[in-house]
Amino acid sequence: MKIVSLKRLGDIESELKNKYPDLDFSFFKKAEEIPEELKKELDILIGYSSGVDKAFIESCPNLKWIAWYATGVNNLPLEHIKEREIILTNTRGVQAKQLAEFILAFILDDYKKMRTSYINQKEHKYDSTLTGRRLDGEEILFLGTGAIAQRTVKLLSPFEVEIVGVSKSGREKPGFNQTFKIEDLDNIIGEADIVINSLPETQETYHLLNQSHFKKMKNEALFINVGRGTIIAEEDIVEVLKNRLIRHAYLDVFENEPLEADNPLYNLDNVTITAHITGNDVSIKKDATEIFERNLDDFLNKKEVNENRVDLDKGY
Template sequence: MSKKIIYSTRPFRSEFVSQIATIAPDLVWRTSIEESEILDIEIMLGWDKKLASTLLSSSTQLKWVQSISAGVDYLPLEQFSNRSILLSNASGLHSDSISQHVLGIILSDYRGIYSSILNQEKQQWKDDSLSFRSLEHTNMLIIGTGKIGQRLAELATPFGPTVIGINTSGHKVAHFNTTYPMSQLSDVLPTMDIVINILPLTMETTNLYNATFFSSMKPSASFINVGRGKSVVTKDIVYALTHKQFRFAALDVFEEEPLPQSSSLWSLENLLITPHLSGMTPNFQEKFMKIFLKNLKSYTEKQSLSVNSVDLAKGY
């Protein structure tokens, strides 16, 4: 009888492979897979779409998928549920990187650094239209109060904003001055100076940021998306920025990636585009393996996951 396989879609250092072998000696580690071995995969790190039809067939041995990302909207969640496949994500792994990315954007906007970069390209020294802002006494709205949202709130607080959170129920969360339920988002939005999306993509959050949303923002406000691209309706944010419905936006994720050269977004000077890099994390392997090894121990002992287990019905 063939040995069951842990198949990783990316390599990891030998020190981690050794720890995996110690925890799960009955499983074989693979970073490449032969066709004859696919049905022997029991655990998968990442997801290989080319293998999906076989992995999700009636004869599959797949029991657990460990996502390498925090978001799992790209995975076949309904099929996982039908096959009783466990799913865990990498939530928390990117908290520092994404939080620092967001703060970098805010400070470069508020201190005129982004505008200065644009002026440098034009060899323009003085810009009388430039205005400077301070984070003190601003209202910062973080939509999504999970691990990333909490870390961002913690890092932002010393700069002096009032940090307000939006989550499903409005439950209190550490580092936030106040939290509101999603149902009150439209009530809170018009008084916010900085609006940041960190939500996963679900049916409820797809196209959440649309014409109605943008037209309700303060004209002086800024909007930052480091959540999912499909949460923002591209044509609506183009219209809103073109017509100055709000002042500035920064997008790290997009409805279509890579962003096509033909996109109207490229030409907007009040928009900062970054190529889905907010989650790029130094020491990724160490941070990821803290999650995976803990779950692997729990899985081998109890056939359950101890951290970052995803509710397949909710999608997070």
């Protein structure tokens, strides 16, 4: 059985070869480096690469399973994968640890006015009247109640905040004071002090938000997006911020990536931009491979996997 990695995995490579001596492992830096002959023979693909598109998968007639080393799978040709009956797994839950810490960092950076302090430092300005805000009593609305939100809720619990969530099902989740269905969003978004999007990209979430939602939000509200940039059209989020419908936004994801140098978002002073880095984690390869190994053991014995299998109809 041939297993091909789309990423170099460092010391993990020799560990895999030693643990599974009967399997044939190959490791590359990106999809484009994989020889055509090997594509024709490989059984399992692991890792992550933007080069995995429909044409790439069509060139892999033997492919049975993609172990994707990321949570989001929206850029993969899901319909084609479904037609081929290829198993797809992801690393759902692993990146939630890093994402949750980023979300907390964004909130505290904003509420404690750390950006203003840094600007003052650069301008040699000493302002002892600068006053931050406290989190206790604030209402935080999560769009999505999955692994990212649940991990963040644990970090937020000591701050005595009110946690509200919306999801497709509206099911109750531990740590949430209230949960609602997405259909109720219009009625509750105006109550939140902080709105955090952690939803994946699906047909239901594509452009879920528009300017009318932000008009209903508090003028002092904070918006954080670490889910997918397609939750709102780029021109809409630009207009929202230009017109100061909310106080500030922290954006890590965008409808069109990478963000071009002339993008109008760069010129706004009420947005903080990070370059889709909130899921980057030095431990991700190790954690993702542990999931892969557990699934591999099942696959070798039963030709099936149990952990983090993606529902190809739902897209997550």
